[in-house]
Amino acid sequence: QVQLVQSGAEVKKPGASVKVSCKVSGYTLTELSMHWVRQAPGKGLEWMGGFDPEDGETIYAQKFQGRVTMTEDTSTDTAYMELSSLRSEDTAVYYCATQWQGIFDYWGQGTLVTVSS
């Protein structure tokens, strides 16, 4: 059974960056395809990007290109998502989720990122 445990809530000022972590247990990170999905308050789900096992590369939604970086530390089985140049519209809950054949089957508990001056 895969378990994903994310880092705690963050409050950031506009223009700053945030880095959210996602610790994997039950499997190793190399066995998984990790993705990130966000949800603004009262809104729906928005895919941000993740690892494409077919190409062996990380792919990002066009909306976040240039502002988001997803990395992995296989020595600690921890995935990271860093979003820069934050603005108020980036206030959201950020989820890590494992992807299997396109399906998001396991999810972290979510990390609330609040962007406010």
Add this chain to the structure above:
Amino acid sequence: EIVMTQSPATLSVSPGERATLSCRASQSVSSNLAWYQQKPGQAPRLLIYGASTRATGIPARFSGSGSGTEFTLTISSLQSEDFAVYYCQQYNNWPFTFGGGTKVEIK
């Protein structure tokens, strides 16, 4: 980008009744369609994938159907724990996209 449209936005149903939720894709996604359930303050949970295959541990009262551009999630007899928001997601083409959600509320 494939746009996923869910209807209705809100569905009011009495416990024990059937709920039928719709999801439409802007172009064909074959059977590469998943459904998720999300309760307040919780992460989404995978219910259905491949348009009609229940995920592990999902009760038989949840069923999915459809292919191409039209899909349906049916909850045959609503239980108290089923009142939640439901999202569809296509995984036929990058970027994977979600519908806007249907909230199933108690009538």
